[in-house]
Amino acid sequence: xxxxxxxxxxIDTCLEMTRLGLNQGTAGNISVRYxxxxxxxxxxxxxxxxxxxxxxxxxADGQFEEGKIPSSEWRFHQAVYQARPDANAVVHNHAxxxxxxxxxxxxxxAIHYMIAVGGGNxxxxxxxxxxxxxxxxxxxxxxxxxxxxTLLQHHGLIACEENLQKALWLAHEVEVxxxxxxxxxxxxxxxxxxxxxxxxxxxxxxxxxxxxIEE
Ligand SMILES: C[C@H](O)[C@@H](O)[C@@H](O)C(=O)COP(=O)(O)O
Ligand SMILES: [Zn+2]
Numbered sequence: 001x002x003x004x005x006x007x008x009x010x011i012d013t014c015l016e017m018t019r020l021g022l023n024q025g026t027a028g029n030i031s032v033r034y035x036x037x038x039x040x041x042x043x044x045x046x047x048x049x050x051x052x053x054x055x056x057x058x059x060a061d062g063q064f065e066e067g068k069i070p071s072s073e074w075r076f077h078q079a080v081y082q083a084r085p086d087a088n089a090v091v092h093n094h095a096x097x098x099x100x101x102x103x104x105x106x107x108x109x110a111i112h113y114m115i116a117v118g119g120g121n122x123x124x125x126x127x128x129x130x131x132x133x134x135x136x137x138x139x140x141x142x143x144x145x146x147x148x149x150t151l152l153q154h155h156g157l158i159a160c161e162e163n164l165q166k167a168l169w170l171a172h173e174v175e176v177x178x179x180x181x182x183x184x185x186x187x188x189x190x191x192x193x194x195x196x197x198x199x200x201x202x203x204x205x206x207x208x209x210x211x212x213i214e215e
Pocket of ligand 1: 026027028029041042043044045070071072073092093131132
């Protein structure tokens with residue numbers, strides 16, 4: 001796909017993320033895999049001000065275009081693409097319920113079968129490291145090797161998928177799971193969970209679930 005089309009899709013996804021209530025202010029960032037590197041939102045820029053020319057190309061060596069500054073989190077986006085060859089889009093946000101669970105430093109357990117959308121029986125919580133650091137990207141790499149989404153301790157959420165639409169959908173689903181977890185956690189701890197065998201069945205069913213529309 002052409003660069004400008006992808007850049008427009010990134011901006012539209014950012015705006016939709018805010019409309020869905022998953023983010024606020026200049027928090028969060030979004031990228032797509034592109035020509036061996038990625039196209040990513042610029043750092044510290046309100047989404048409603050973004051135009052296609054603001055989107056930054058970062059190559060495989062972490063070099064970016066002159067005159068543009070990519071998201072401070074380009075390293076963890078790169079780590080996701082390295083950890084997950086199936087991922088073509090990465091969404092990061094500070095969604096309230098995901099961030100609240102991350103402050104508790106807990107994974108989201110299998111409280112609902114939809115946990116399987118993340119590729120396993122939990123949504124993990126990657127250990128804290130300062131934003132924008134290589135250390136944080138190393139934690140993300142480890143957490144995302146066998147998952148499509150992870151919480152970031154004291155920070156937020158990362159979700160990846162084969163395209164932007166699905167990555168945002170996944171981020172929204174995980175926010176719903178986090179909300180369910182906090183709601184039930186207020187009543188009982190530990191919260192009842194589904195057994196691993198049931199999640200394995202759901203993971204298998206998800207492989208053929210849903211309408212397949214050619215893109
Ligand atoms: C301090 C930043 O907001 C940090 O939290 C980062 O993770 C983020 O979400 C937005 O940073 P960028 O604007 O640099 O993408
Ligand atoms: Zn962040």
